[in-house]
Amino acid sequence: MRIAVLTGGGDCxxxxxxxxxxxxxxxxxxxxVVGLRDGWKGLLEDRMFPLTRENTAxxxxxxxxxxxxxxxxxxxxxxxxxxxxxxxxxxxxDAVVAIGGEGTLSAAARLHEHGLPVVGIPKTIDNxxxxxDYTFGFDTAVSIATEAIDRLHxxxxxxxxxxVVEVMGRHVGWIATHSGIAGGADxxxxxxxxxxxxxxxxxxxxxxxxxxxxxxxxVAEGTKIRASPDEPEHVITSGALDEAGRVxxxxxxxxxxxxxxxxxxxxxxxxxxxxxxxxxTPTAHDRxxxxxxxxxACDMVARGEFGRMAGLRGNEVTSVALADATRxxxxxxxxxxxxxxxxxx
Ligand code: F6P
Numbered sequence: 001m002r003i004a005v006l007t008g009g010g011d012c013x014x015x016x017x018x019x020x021x022x023x024x025x026x027x028x029x030x031x032x033v034v035g036l037r038d039g040w041k042g043l044l045e046d047r048m049f050p051l052t053r054e055n056t057a058x059x060x061x062x063x064x065x066x067x068x069x070x071x072x073x074x075x076x077x078x079x080x081x082x083x084x085x086x087x088x089x090x091x092x093x094d095a096v097v098a099i100g101g102e103g104t105l106s107a108a109a110r111l112h113e114h115g116l117p118v119v120g121i122p123k124t125i126d127n128x129x130x131x132x133d134y135t136f137g138f139d140t141a142v143s144i145a146t147e148a149i150d151r152l153h154x155x156x157x158x159x160x161x162x163x164v165v166e167v168m169g170r171h172v173g174w175i176a177t178h179s180g181i182a183g184g185a186d187x188x189x190x191x192x193x194x195x196x197x198x199x200x201x202x203x204x205x206x207x208x209x210x211x212x213x214x215x216x217x218x219v220a221e222g223t224k225i226r227a228s229p230d231e232p233e234h235v236i237t238s239g240a241l242d243e244a245g246r247v248x249x250x251x252x253x254x255x256x257x258x259x260x261x262x263x264x265x266x267x268x269x270x271x272x273x274x275x276x277x278x279x280x281t282p283t284a285h286d287r288x289x290x291x292x293x294x295x296x297a298c299d300m301v302a303r304g305e306f307g308r309m310a311g312l313r314g315n316e317v318t319s320v321a322l323a324d325a326t327r328x329x330x331x332x333x334x335x336x337x338x339x340x341x342x343x344x345x
Contacts (some may be wrong), residue, residue: 001031003095003301004048004088007065008039008072008104012123012137016059016066016292018099021294023056029302035092038068039100040107043084048091057329060287063280071244073107078298083148088116095301098232099123101135102326103244105309109322112197112307119300120309120322121293125278127174131325132311136290141168141277142178149183149216152277155269156214162204162260162268166253167276169220170246173332175277176220187344189219192291192331197225197256201263203345208266215266219256221249250274292317 005022007015020033025032031050036042065171074080088096093119098108101124108118122129125141145167155161164187167175173190180188186207187200204215224233234253253270261268282290289312296310296317311320 001029001094002034002092002096003031003052003298004034004036004043004091005097006042006099007066007067007069007123008098008107008236009069009124010101011064011278012125013063013140013278013280014136014286015064015099015123016062017282017287017290018121018123018136018294019051019066020056020060022097022298023051025295025298027053028069029298031252031298031301034093036096037074038070040074040084041070041072042067043087043096044072044074046087046090061267061281063282071103071242071271073134075107075110075286076245081111084111085114085116089115091319093108095119095306097121097297097301101126102129102329105129106326109307109326111238112322116157117306118322119297119306120325121297122309122311122325125175126169126172126333128144128170128172128329129325130328130330131309131320133314134289134312136286136293137176137278137282138285139285139289140281141175142182144280145179145273146182148271148276148291149179149185149218152271153184153214153216156175156216156246159267160213162215162217162257162264162266164217164219164253164257164260164268164270166219166221166270166272168273168306170222170249171329171331173220173223173337176218177332177337179345180218181340183216184217184225185218185340186215187217188340189223190332190337191222191224192334193337195219195225195256197263201260201324203247204264204266205343206258217256217260219253221252223252225252225255226228240292
């Protein structure tokens, strides 16, 4: 049996750990493994190379992906699905292991309907995929954001400032909620909840009145804001589009900082963590989760469980239909966010 592995979407700590795990488990099954370059693009453009124990050694702890990645969706390319299927056939590929987030795995679900034998592995620092309690990469991103918040506390306290920390989270506020709770944020703004800067300003004023002259506000990049009472809520973007045609986010932290300074009169700064959250070495937790997913996905291939993805339920790795996992995004539940609210102000 010959299996092909790809990594699609944004890079994410733990991708190399999964690739290594798939290759190592494939040896047990006597499968041959090839790596597709740059996500689905590798199969579209016929770019692949053999993956062996030797060329996947020493990558467990490394960030990024040795396969490269892209957000290219073959289904939005003219004749893309046919090209993917014919290239898979040409190279004798019996199964594809697609490691990705919502975009990559939605494409995997559709390509499976076209006849491609595919198994998915959920990755995203955003943790917004359904069908799994956690994705690998999320723990690392939260750890990085929490450390940043801890460090920003020093400056906020010494200078008696408000510091707004913008974290990733395109559609959901998992990173903001977890790092905000872990870092002791005084307010957290997430896409799941309407952002009321009037309420946040009141929290900050109350803290100052109570004798605490600094505050930390965490905001997820996809949080919708309302610039004036008669305007609809909207996401702040740079105006540019990415490879997948999605708007590039960014700017909400700056907006929130300016607004809070205007409403409170407190000196305010913004810190945008950006891709720092996605880079570098994965935490031990993410290395373990990625390794478990990689081994399990390879076993799914051996069992012929196609059109499905490995997912974490409690502490068990299970198999979930790709179509179910990609139907909707996993948002932060209101009762979960209520825990964060206990610590606001
Ligand atoms: O991986 C998902 C994500 O982290 C989103 O939160 C963010 O909007 C996006 O990636 C940005 O990715 P890029 O700048 O690489 O297009």
